[in-house]
Every structure is written in C-alpha cells, then in structure tokens.
Amino acid sequence: YVIASHLDWSLVTADAPARPDRWFVLWATGLGRTNPDAQYGQIPRDAAKLVRKDEFRVYLDGVPVAPERVNYVGLAPLCAGLYQINVLAPATASPDPEVRIGVGESLSPPGTRIHLRP
Incomplete structure (x- = not known):
C-alpha cells in the first residue's frame, strides 16, 4: 500500500x-524539478510546485x-526530497484501488494500492 495521509496528517x-x-x-520521491528549484543540501522551507505539473x-485502477x-x-515544506x-x-473510485503516478510517459510500478472505501 502507498504512504498516504488524511488532511489532519x-x-x-x-x-x-x-x-x-x-x-x-x-507521498512520493523522485518526481523531478520544482519551481523554485530545490537547493542542494538544504531542506525546503516553502512549497515548491512541480515544473511539469501539466x-x-x-491513476486509480487505471x-x-x-x-x-x-x-x-511539489516538494513538501520542511521535508528533504519528499x-x-x-x-x-473521485466519487466513483472502487475500493482499495491500484495507485499509479507519473510525469509524461513515466509511471510508478503497478501493484501498489491505497486503502479507500465508501
């Protein structure tokens, strides 16, 4: 299962x-460049959006x-590389769907799920 949290953390x-x-x-790692760029060796103090957000x-169950x-x-404030x-x-999401994320043609590996129930 993925690492995920509710809005209350x-x-x-x-x-x-x-x-x-x-x-x-x-929560993920390795998604790419942000704006502003992450500074090597420094923990980001503020949010930094993914450059390739568009x-x-x-994907939930494809x-x-x-x-x-x-x-x-984007980068999570006060968390290095996270x-x-x-x-x-979505209202139509099936229970415990497979979750895949990605930028462009690159996607996370199949088989990871999230606990999601109506």
Missing part, C-alpha cells in the same frame, strides 16, 4: 481509509484522476 490505513470525494495526500497524472482533483504536486500530492478521490 493521520495515516490512511485499513482502519482509517481514504473516502470518495474527500482529499488525501500521497504532465503529471494520478482511470486517470481529473487534473482539477489534483490541486498540488513530494506531496493532494488528491480529491
């Missing part, structure tokens, strides 16, 4: 799943999440 788990039409946060995609349901992709992805789960 509690973890998304089997006992506390994400819900349709509610925001959750995915090419970024989230279905793309609408871009307006992903309101932030990207934050804010997602509003």
Whole structure:
C-alpha cells in the first residue's frame, strides 16, 4: 500500500481509509524539478510546485484522476526530497484501488494500492 495521509496528517490505513470525494495526500520521491528549484543540501522551507505539473497524472485502477482533483504536486515544506500530492478521490473510485503516478510517459510500478472505501 502507498504512504498516504488524511488532511489532519493521520495515516490512511485499513482502519482509517481514504473516502470518495474527500482529499488525501500521497507521498512520493523522485518526481523531478520544482519551481523554485530545490537547493542542494538544504531542506525546503516553502512549497515548491512541480515544473511539469501539466504532465503529471494520478491513476486509480487505471482511470486517470481529473487534473482539477489534483490541486498540488511539489516538494513538501520542511521535508528533504519528499513530494506531496493532494488528491480529491473521485466519487466513483472502487475500493482499495491500484495507485499509479507519473510525469509524461513515466509511471510508478503497478501493484501498489491505497486503502479507500465508501
């Protein structure tokens, strides 16, 4: 399962799943350049959006999440190399869907899921 949290920072788990039409946060590494650029050896103090946000995609069970349901992709403030992805789960999402994220043609490996239930 992915590392995800609710907006109150509690973890998304089997006992506390994400819900349709509610925001959750995915956490990732290695998504690419941000604006402003991350400074080598420094922890980012402020949010820094992904430069290629328009090419970024989230898929739940192979279905793309609408871009307006992903309101932030970028470095998480005060976390070195950690990207934050804010997602509003679609109302039609199936229980415990596979999650894949990516920029352009590059996608995360298949098989990772998120605890999500109506």
